[in-house]
Amino acid sequence: MPGGRPVTGVYLMLNYSLQQRQTIKTAYLFLFPTILVMLGVILYPFLTAVWMSFTSQNLGSRQAAFVGFANYKTLIASGEFRRAFGNSFSYTVISVLIKFIAGIVTALVLNAEFRFKGTVRVLVILPWAVSPYIAALTWRWVFSDYNGFANILLMKMKLIQDPVSWLSDPALAMFCIIVATVWQGYPFYTLMLLAGLMTIPQELYEAVDVDGGNAVQKFLYITLPSLYNVIVTTTLLSFIWTFNQFQYVYTMTGGGPGSLTHIISTLTFKYGIEMRNISLASAVSMTALPVFIVLSIYLTGSMLGKKAGSK
Amino acid sequence: MKRILISGMLLLGMVSLFANGAGDNTPKKQKLVFWGKQAQDRATDELMGVILKKWGEENNVDVEYTAITSEVQKQKYAAAFETKTVPDIITFDSDFCKYYATQKVLRPVDDLFRELNRQNGGFFSGVLPVLTEDGKLYGIPFQNDIYFFYVRKDLVEGVGEKLPETWDDVARISRKIKAKYHIDPFGHPLSEINDTEYTTRTILWSYGAHIYDRNGNVDFNTPQTLQVFRLLRTMYEDDQTIPKGAVTWNDSSNNEAYQMKKAAFIINPGSVFRWAKENDKELYNNTAVCRIPAGPGGLRANLTSCWAVCIPVDSPNAALAKQCLEYLYRIENYNRIIESAGTRYLPVFRNLLNTPFWTGESKLSELGSMLEDAKVIGYPGPSTAAASNALVSRVLSKALADMVVQHMDPENAVKNADTAFRTLQKK
Numbered sequence: 104m105p106g107g108r109p110v111t112g113v114y115l116m117l118n119y120s121l122q123q124r125q126t127i128k129t130a131y132l133f134l135f136p137t138i139l140v141m142l143g144v145i146l147y148p149f150l151t152a153v154w155m156s157f158t159s160q161n162l163g164s165r166q167a168a169f170v171g172f173a174n175y176k177t178l179i180a181s182g183e184f185r186r187a188f189g190n191s192f193s194y195t196v197i198s199v200l201i202k203f204i205a206g207i208v209t210a211l212v213l214n215a216e217f218r219f220k221g222t223v224r225v226l227v228i229l230p231w232a233v234s235p236y237i238a239a240l241t242w243r244w245v246f247s248d249y250n251g252f253a254n255i256l257l258m259k260m261k262l263i264q265d266p267v268s269w270l271s272d273p274a275l276a277m278f279c280i281i282v283a284t285v286w287q288g289y290p291f292y293t294l295m296l297l298a299g300l301m302t303i304p305q306e307l308y309e310a311v312d313v314d315g316g317n318a319v320q321k322f323l324y325i326t327l328p329s330l331y332n333v334i335v336t337t338t339l340l341s342f343i344w345t346f347n348q349f350q351y352v353y354t355m356t357g358g359g360p361g362s363l364t365h366i367i368s369t370l371t372f373k374y375g376i377e378m379r380n381i382s383l384a385s386a387v388s389m390t391a392l393p394v395f396i397v398l399s400i401y402l403t404g405s406m407l408g409k410k411a412g413s414k
Numbered sequence: 415m416k417r418i419l420i421s422g423m424l425l426l427g428m429v430s431l432f433a434n435g436a437g438d439n440t441p442k443k444q445k446l447v448f449w450g451k452q453a454q455d456r457a458t459d460e461l462m463g464v465i466l467k468k469w470g471e472e473n474n475v476d477v478e479y480t481a482i483t484s485e486v487q488k489q490k491y492a493a494a495f496e497t498k499t500v501p502d503i504i505t506f507d508s509d510f511c512k513y514y515a516t517q518k519v520l521r522p523v524d525d526l527f528r529e530l531n532r533q534n535g536g537f538f539s540g541v542l543p544v545l546t547e548d549g550k551l552y553g554i555p556f557q558n559d560i561y562f563f564y565v566r567k568d569l570v571e572g573v574g575e576k577l578p579e580t581w582d583d584v585a586r587i588s589r590k591i592k593a594k595y596h597i598d599p600f601g602h603p604l605s606e607i608n609d610t611e612y613t614t615r616t617i618l619w620s621y622g623a624h625i626y627d628r629n630g631n632v633d634f635n636t637p638q639t640l641q642v643f644r645l646l647r648t649m650y651e652d653d654q655t656i657p658k659g660a661v662t663w664n665d666s667s668n669n670e671a672y673q674m675k676k677a678a679f680i681i682n683p684g685s686v687f688r689w690a691k692e693n694d695k696e697l698y699n700n701t702a703v704c705r706i707p708a709g710p711g712g713l714r715a716n717l718t719s720c721w722a723v724c725i726p727v728d729s730p731n732a733a734l735a736k737q738c739l740e741y742l743y744r745i746e747n748y749n750r751i752i753e754s755a756g757t758r759y760l761p762v763f764r765n766l767l768n769t770p771f772w773t774g775e776s777k778l779s780e781l782g783s784m785l786e787d788a789k790v791i792g793y794p795g796p797s798t799a800a801a802s803n804a805l806v807s808r809v810l811s812k813a814l815a816d817m818v819v820q821h822m823d824p825e826n827a828v829k830n831a832d833t834a835f836r837t838l839q840k841k
Contacts, residue, residue, distance in 0.1 A: 162496065163514055163517045271658045358606075360605065
C-alpha cells in the first residue's frame with residue numbers, strides 16, 4: 104500500500120482506480136485464510152484466557168463462576184507473585200544486556216579477517232541451534248552439587264575447596280539461569296549485528312583513519328550509529344523472548360529455592376498445571392500483557408517506520 | 415477448459431466418496447485409546463502394549479496404547495480434559511483420580527471393582543479412600559506405592575551403629591556419617607515437589623502430627639508438627655546432614671543421590687530398590703530396606719498411594735473399556751506386568767505377594783503388612799478433596815522452603831501453613 108497508510112473502503116473508493124481496487128481486494132482474499140487461522144489460534148485463546156482470569160475455574164472443571172477482580176487482588180497480595188514479576192524484569196534486563204555485549208563483541212571479532220573464520224562462526228552459532236530443553240538439562244548438570252562440571256573444574260583449579268550449591272542459593276541460582284540464557288541467546292545478537300556490520304561502508308572507517316581517529320572512535324561514531332536500527336529491533340525481540348522464557352527456570356530450579364527464582368511464565372505453569380487453578384494462572388499471564396503491548400507497538404513502529412523510510 | 419477441469423475434479427471426488435464404502439462388508443473396527451503411565455523400563459511398557467493388542471485382535475478392536483511419562487502427565491491430562499479429547503482409559507496417580515473425580519469428569523467403576531475384587535484375595539484396601547468420592551469409586555488400583563526407608567547399612571555399621579529405629583537415631587547417625595564419610599547422608603527433598611509432600615507426611619505421622627484430625631478438620635499447628643520442622647531445620651542448617659541442593663531437587667533427585675552413593679538414607683518407593691538390584695550389586699547388597707523410623711512416642715507410619723485406571727465421562731467406549739480392563743486384570747496378564755516391572759510395581763492383589771517372585775525377595779519380607787497398615791493423604795481423617803488439593807497446592811513443602819530458604823522461624827512457617835490449609839478447606 105502506498106506510503107504504508109491503512110486501506111479502508113472509503114479510502115479505496117476515493118484514491119484508487121477500479122483495477123487497483125480489484126487488486127487490493129484479491130490480496131485480502133488471499134490473506135483471509137491466514138487471518139482466519141490467526142483469529143482461531145491467537146485471538147480466541149487470548150479472549151478465553153482474559154475471561155478465565157475473571158472467573159474461578161479449576162482444570163478440567165465444567166463450571167466457572169465469575170469472580171470479578173478477585174484473582175488479581177490475590178496476586179497483588181501475594182509475595183510470590185510480586186517477586187516473580189520483579190524477577191521477570193531483572194532476569195530479562197540483565198540477560199538482554201549481557202547478550203548484547205557478548206553479541207557485539209563476537210560480531211566485531213567475526214567481522215575481522217582471520218584464519219578459520221568460517222569454523223569459528225559455526226561454533227559461535229551452535230548454542231543457538233541446541234534445543235532449549237537439552238541446553239537447560241545440560242546446564243543443570245554443570246551446576247549440580249553432585250559431580251557438576253563447574254564444581255569439578257573449580258576444585259581442580261583449587262579455586263574452591265568444597266562444592267558450591269549453585270542452584271540452592273537464590274542469588275547464585277538466578278546467576279546460573281542467566282548464564283544459561285545468555286549462552287544460548289547471544290548468537291542471535293551475533294548473527295544480526297554481524298549482518299549489520301557487513302552493510303557499513305568501509306569508506307566511513309577510512310575517513311576516520313584519514314582524520315586520525317582511533318578504534319574506539321570508529322566504534323562509537325560509526326559502528327554504533329550505523330547499527331542503531333538493528334540493535335533496537337534485536338533488543339526488542341530478545342526482550343520479548345527472554346521475558347517469555349520458561350525452560351531454563353523450570354528445568355534448572357523449578358522456580359526454587361523456595362519459589363525465589365520464579366518468573367511470570369513458570370508461575371503461570373505452577374498455578375495452572377500443578378495447582379490446577381487455571382483462573383489464577385490466566386490472571387498471572389495477563390499481568391505481562393501491558394509489557395508486551397508496549398514492546399509490540401514500539402517494535403512494530405520501529406520496523407514499519409524503517410520500511411517506509413527505505414522506500 | 416476451466417469448466418472441464420472443475421467438472422472432472424468434482425466427479426473424481428464423488429467417485430472416491432462412494433468407493434470408500436462400496437463393496438466393503440467387513441465390520442468396522444472399533445478403536446480404544448488407552449493412556450498408561452511409563453513404567454521406567456521399556457520392556458514393561460511394551461508388554462502392556464502386547465497384552466492390550468492381543469485383546470484387541472481377539473475382539474476386533476484397534477487398541478492405541480501410549481505410556482505417558484511422569485514429567486508430562488499433568489500437562490497432558492490437563493489438555494485432554496480441557497479440550498474433551500480424553501482417551502477411553504487413563505492411568506493416573508491416585509491424587510489425580512481424586513481431583514478429576516471431584517470435577518465430575520470420571521465415571522464410577524464400582525461394578526468393575528466388585529468383579530475384580532473377587533480374585534486373588536482381593537485388592538489391598540488402604541488406597542481405596544483416595545479413589546473414592548461421594549461414596550463412589552472412580553479408579554481401579556493398578557499398582558501400589560509405599561515408602562521404604564533405604565539405609566546404607568555399610569555406612570551405618572562403619573560408624574559403629576545399628577540400623578536406625580527412630581528419627582533421633584537417624585539424626586545422630588547422620589552426624590557421624592557426615593563426619594567420617596563427608597557426605598550429606600539424609601537425602602530428604604525440601605523443594606515444592608511430590609516427594610517432599612509425601613515423605614514429609616510420613617515423618618509427621620510418625621511424630622503423631624497431622625494436617626487433619628479424625629473429623630477432617632485442619633489441625634496442623636501443634637507441638638508435634640513443630641518438633642518435625644525443628645528436626646528438619648537442625649539437620650539442614652546446623653548439622654548440614656541434608657544436602658544444600660535439596661531445596662531445588664526434582665522428583666528423581668533423591669533417587670540420584672542414593673544411586674550415586676551421596677546419601678545414606680532416603681525415603682522412596684520401590685524404584686531405587688529395583689535400580690540397585692539391576693545396576694549396582696554392591697549398592698544392592700549394602701542396602702537395607704526398612705520401615706519408616708518411629709517418632710518419639712514409638713509410632714511408625716507409612717503412606718500409600720497408587721496408580722489407578724479410570725474411565726473418563728467423555729469416553730464414547732465405556733463398555734468396551736471395562737471389557738479391556740477385565741482382560742488386563744486377569745491374573746495371568748496382570749502378574750506378567752507386575753513381575754516384568756520388577757519391584758517398581760507393587761501388586762494390588764493380596765495373594766500375589768505369596769508368589770515365589772515376592773517371597774524370594776527377603777529384603778521385602780514385610781511388604782504385605784506395610785501395605786495393609788499404610789495410610790492415605792488426609793489421615794487420620796477421611797481422604798477428602800481438600801486433602802488432595804492441599805497436596806497439589808504444595809502448602810507443606812512451601813512451609814519447609816520458607817523455613818530453610820527464607821530463614822523463617824519454624825513457628826511462623828507452621829502457623830502460615832496452618833492458615834493456608836484452612837483457606838483451602840473453605841474453598
